[in-house]
Amino acid sequence: MRARFIACASLGVSALLAAACATRQVAIEGGGTPKAIRMVAVQLASDPAPTKYSAIIAPNAQVDLAFRVPGYVVQLHETKGADGRVRPLEPGDSITAGMVLARLRRPDYQAVADKARGARDEADAGIHAAEAQIAEAQAGLERAELDFERVSTLWEEESVTKPAYDGSKAARDIARAKLVAARSALTAARERAVSASGQLQEAEIALGDTELRAPFSGILFERHVDLGAFVAAGSPVFTLADLRLVKGLFNVPDSTLHNFRQGQALDLTVDAFPGDTFHGRVVSVAAAADARVRSFQIEVSVVNPGLKPRSGMIASVQVEETDGDRQVQIPVDALIHDPIRDLYLVYGAEQRSGRTYAKAIPVQPGPLSGSSVRIVRGLNPGQRIIVDGANLLRPGDLVREVD
Numbered sequence: 001m002r003a004r005f006i007a008c009a010s011l012g013v014s015a016l017l018a019a020a021c022a023t024r025q026v027a028i029e030g031g032g033t034p035k036a037i038r039m040v041a042v043q044l045a046s047d048p049a050p051t052k053y054s055a056i057i058a059p060n061a062q063v064d065l066a067f068r069v070p071g072y073v074v075q076l077h078e079t080k081g082a083d084g085r086v087r088p089l090e091p092g093d094s095i096t097a098g099m100v101l102a103r104l105r106r107p108d109y110q111a112v113a114d115k116a117r118g119a120r121d122e123a124d125a126g127i128h129a130a131e132a133q134i135a136e137a138q139a140g141l142e143r144a145e146l147d148f149e150r151v152s153t154l155w156e157e158e159s160v161t162k163p164a165y166d167g168s169k170a171a172r173d174i175a176r177a178k179l180v181a182a183r184s185a186l187t188a189a190r191e192r193a194v195s196a197s198g199q200l201q202e203a204e205i206a207l208g209d210t211e212l213r214a215p216f217s218g219i220l221f222e223r224h225v226d227l228g229a230f231v232a233a234g235s236p237v238f239t240l241a242d243l244r245l246v247k248g249l250f251n252v253p254d255s256t257l258h259n260f261r262q263g264q265a266l267d268l269t270v271d272a273f274p275g276d277t278f279h280g281r282v283v284s285v286a287a288a289a290d291a292r293v294r295s296f297q298i299e300v301s302v303v304n305p306g307l308k309p310r311s312g313m314i315a316s317v318q319v320e321e322t323d324g325d326r327q328v329q330i331p332v333d334a335l336i337h338d339p340i341r342d343l344y345l346v347y348g349a350e351q352r353s354g355r356t357y358a359k360a361i362p363v364q365p366g367p368l369s370g371s372s373v374r375i376v377r378g379l380n381p382g383q384r385i386i387v388d389g390a391n392l393l394r395p396g397d398l399v400r401e402v403d
Contacts, residue, residue: 055248071104
């Protein structure tokens with residue numbers, strides 16, 4: 001009796017296990033009743049939406065102006081302020097090219113220049129003295145050679161003694177040595193004159209560098225010193241920027257880089273000036289991507305006669321997409337959000353063993369447009385996807401298309 005009970009129990013467990021396995025097999029293969037679905041073809045967006053970029057406004061040129069020599073500031077350029085009082089230059093003031101912005105104390109550098117000038121004049125005088133010595137040595141050599149020629153003739157005729165002949169020859173040799181020495185002295189004098197001229201030029205340059213002039217017209221961004229301050233060589237004194245021509249800088253991904261080319265006209269808008277459009281042209285397209293953000297920088301040059309856009313402002317740039325950049329759109333009902341993996345997907349259909357199964361396709365959605373949503377990445381025009389019934393599906397479900 002006990003054996004019969006155990007046998008029956010074993011048969012029951014086996015039946016349950018068989019049923020469970022069968023159910024699992026159906027789930028894996030997407031068996032059961034096919035779910036009714038309706039499919040549509042992916043379409044191109046009806047209108048190519050312009051892409052908007054944020055550009056940072058920067059001056060065409062911005063430099064820190066500094067003295068090449070150290071010294072005490074004894075003069076700052078002054079201008080009349082809004083209250084009518086004369087004051088030193090302040091940020092925002094207009095600067096014209098060549099304007100003397102500041103001066104250092106000159107006497108120290110003037111003394112060095114005067115000393116160098118005296119050394120140069122002394123070297124020039126040394127040249128004149130050496131030239132006179134050469135003329136004198138040349139004349140002495142000519143006399144000595146004539147005298148030696150006369151004594152040589154007499155020596156051949158045995159009309160002079162050997163000491164007289166030797167003395168005339170020695171006098172000629174001494175005159176030749178004096179000429180060589182005079183010429184060497186002239187060369188040395190000329191070298192000293194060149195060195196003295198160089199030192200004078202350096203001293204005059206240093207003297208001229210006690211004045212700091214504006215290299216171009218622009219706007220003063222910052223003044224770093226006050227009257228009476230000591231400044232070191234190379235230490236910034238003013239920051240000057242040219243805003244008559246500004247540039248807008250923005251980055252684009254590699255997928256849209258082909259939309260930009262040098263000379264291309266682009267319009268910029270700035271929130272600070274509603275209703276104003278600033279016309280510019282692309283002057284630079286980066287040849288390599290920024291290693292930090294993996295995007296390419298575009299530089300747009302904008303003529304700015306009214307000095308409205310200022311450095312640091314944010315401008316908007318709208319670029320119309322080409323046909324090759326047009327996004328696709330799908331009915332919003334076809335888009336499914338997977339909260340577990342935090343991603344969006346749509347369902348397509350695939351055939352296996354004569355049956356149709358649901359297949360998940362990850363996508364990157366764009367903006368909504370009515371009852372449709374743009375798809376940035378993941379779908380191609382003409383690709384068929386499931387619309388009706390998509391929210392009830394799981395990957396691998398058995399499906400059946402209906403009209």
